[in-house]
């Protein structure tokens with residue numbers, strides 16, 4: 092029996108309709124920006140394996156850091172105990188995040204980072220005696236993960252209709268998506284800011300926090316907004332004393348061209364969620380980062396004021412060691428130059444896609460580029476599965492999100508590989524349009 096056949100007998104894959112999906116491709120090895128299957132076929136990983144991989148697959152210095160750490164300490168309960176990699180990683184994260192953050196709460200993945208942030212924000216007000224503040228604000232199209240709190244604040248992303256009756260109420264506003272040559276953006280932003288202002292005028296003392304994917308909404312289709320919007324939003328929320336949560340699970344660690352979307356937009360929320368690229372894509376680890384104002388409200392003589400949240404693998408030493416090795420690579424001149432190269436190629440190649448009538452809404456931010464292909468339908472549709480298959484046949488791992496084609500390569504990709512990717516994408520897209 093082949094590995095794919097054995098897989099079909101026992102495994103239920105994420106976000107997969109098994110009745111119509113083709114069998115999973117057995118990957119035996121990773122090398123730089125490539126994944127390599129049983130037969131030796133190579134796939135250029137243009138989705139960074141669900142947005143996690145930064146420096147390439149099987150990157151040796153991260154692999155070695157994990158190995159070395161495993162020989163010293165693989166895991167320890169993180170309540171009542173600590174270890175060097177966790178403390179060092181906290182120090183290093185605080186040094187590169189916007190000023191004003193002071194505490195790191197570790198967990199396992201993007202969804203848990205968001206759950207922790209929501210619980211922190213909610214309990215912050217309860218600990219201060221403001222029991223009425225139970226509402227959350229979020230954005231249409233936002234995706235914050237698959238656990239219940241994360242689904243509630245992402246309920247309009249299109250994936251969670253089955254669970255709707257179980258989700259707590261969240262006030263949703265449109266996300267001011269923009270693209271190249273969009274001359275209506277200021278109007279759109281102003282209308283949304285006005286809508287939020289009107290809502291806050293009525294309910295500001297019932298709102299706990301607003302959560303947003305800053306600059307780019309990822310899973311709902313790489314929908315991008317301007318830094319100007321984030322700055323205006325921050326001013327508005329500060330005016331009404333509302334906590335702000337940035338879900339930087341996808342935008343963190345260089346994806347937007349700067350280390351964090353908060354730095355790129357020159358804004359500072361109260362809480363930031365980090366995961367995915369934190370370990371360079373090697374191990375599941377997440378961090379919810381907050382300022383001292385929030386942390387202090389959880390202090391008291393009674394356990395009831397503490398944050399009752401934790402996971403078996405909180406601050407896993409191997410994950411922290413991987414993250415430290417990944418951060419070292421991320422801060423190197425070589426990586427920063429690669430990030431700039433990826434952004435430049437996106438800019439140049441997207442400019443040339445203007446002539447295709449079915450390509451709409453070309454956009455890029457740092458290492459992420461996207462456009463809408465007007466002949467594709469929703470997520471997982473026959474057409475988009477077919478296009479995904481064609482890309483795979485050409486050795487490209489590209490997964491359209493609904494009608495959106497996006498490229499988000501690991502930073503180790505070469506300019507030649509990226510240019511060649513655009514050539515193939517244009518060729519396949521021309522075929523799909525014809």
Ligand SMILES: Cc1ncc(COP(=O)(O)O)c(C=O)c1O
Nearest residue numbers: 200201202234235236309340341
């Ligand atoms: C912005 C954002 N937040 C949260 C998550 C959830 O992360 P995870 O899949 O690690 O739970 C994702 C995953 O795609 C994401 O893009």
